[in-house]
Amino acid sequence: MIYTCTLNPAIDLFVDVDSLDPFVVNRTNTEDYQANGKAINISILLKRMGLDNTALGFIGGFTGKYIENELQQQGIETNFVEIDGITRINTFVRAGEKEYKIVNKGPLISEKKKDEMLQKIKSIPKGSVLFVSGSLPKGLSEETFIEIAEIASYNNLKLILDVSSKKLLDCLAYHPYLIKPNKEELEYLFNKEKLSEDEIILLGKELLQKGAERVLISLGEEGALYLSNQETIRVTSPKGEVINTACAGDALLSSFVGKLKSGSSIEEALVYASATGASTAFSMGLSDLSDIEHLVEEIDVKHLSEKH
Numbered sequence: 001m002i003y004t005c006t007l008n009p010a011i012d013l014f015v016d017v018d019s020l021d022p023f024v025v026n027r028t029n030t031e032d033y034q035a036n037g038k039a040i041n042i043s044i045l046l047k048r049m050g051l052d053n054t055a056l057g058f059i060g061g062f063t064g065k066y067i068e069n070e071l072q073q074q075g076i077e078t079n080f081v082e083i084d085g086i087t088r089i090n091t092f093v094r095a096g097e098k099e100y101k102i103v104n105k106g107p108l109i110s111e112k113k114k115d116e117m118l119q120k121i122k123s124i125p126k127g128s129v130l131f132v133s134g135s136l137p138k139g140l141s142e143e144t145f146i147e148i149a150e151i152a153s154y155n156n157l158k159l160i161l162d163v164s165s166k167k168l169l170d171c172l173a174y175h176p177y178l179i180k181p182n183k184e185e186l187e188y189l190f191n192k193e194k195l196s197e198d199e200i201i202l203l204g205k206e207l208l209q210k211g212a213e214r215v216l217i218s219l220g221e222e223g224a225l226y227l228s229n230q231e232t233i234r235v236t237s238p239k240g241e242v243i244n245t246a247c248a249g250d251a252l253l254s255s256f257v258g259k260l261k262s263g264s265s266i267e268e269a270l271v272y273a274s275a276t277g278a279s280t281a282f283s284m285g286l287s288d289l290s291d292i293e294h295l296v297e298e299i300d301v302k303h304l305s306e307k308h
Helices: 038-048 061-073 111-122 143-154 168-174 183-189 197-209 248-261 266-281 292-296
Strands: 002-006 010-017 030-036 054-059 088-095 098-102 129-133 158-162 214-218 224-228 232-235 301-303
Touching (some): 002 038, 010 061, 030 038, 030 061, 038 054, 038 061, 038 129, 038 248, 054 111, 111 143, 129 248, 143 158, 143 168, 158 248, 183 197, 183 214, 197 214, 197 224, 197 232, 224 266, 232 266, 248 266, 266 292, 266 301
Parallel strands (some): 010 088, 129 158
Antiparallel strands (some): 010 030, 088 098, 214 224
């Protein structure tokens, strides 16, 4: 079984304007509202791939109900913790060649509600896949990631982490199944700047040494790297007109794991994931997967184990 946990979900509003000017009314050309949050994106894409899953997270107010209803209408099971307050709304503005991302903090989570969420995670059947992805809401410290990693280890869950926190390094002691930093997050984790590809690979291997079973590093328009103790694989990304980058990493991660769950090889899954991440970047929101077969043909694969 597959579960996703979005600790700080959101409704994402995507708009397009000719220009974004101060002190005047900027009228949009297009607008699109989407149930969002990184692990919610993962739930949606997995379902589009035909993989059933259950979405966990905190929801509050009319915006939280909108997210729950949207997921249920898509056939995704939900098991949310209801909280006081209102689930946040984020806004992504495309103005000509520029993209603006306005992201809110979200509601305050009480200790009681946090414990309720941890109990839900403890009840996940052994052997299940659990994605934990995205930011923390107010009221939750970064120690929460470590608490979840400890529960996952004890209950034999395949934990997949995509979080922008240095506590990720402390989670590695619990041997997560997969972690997915991007290049900027890797630089942040290790206090580095402007990493070369060779340096990225070396740091990826250091994450393996610290306890991660697998590492998937997203490189944006440059593709992705996959590392395990057995192999290192590099894939490129297809080229196209970028419309929105907000969900591309989520698409990469969910499609990679989804293809593995469906029986694909690591290489096949990685190529498909790169295509899905690119397709999402070329779309207003998550890819509908209609162009994946075409995009896959543009991707190059290199096995780097011998070189490094």
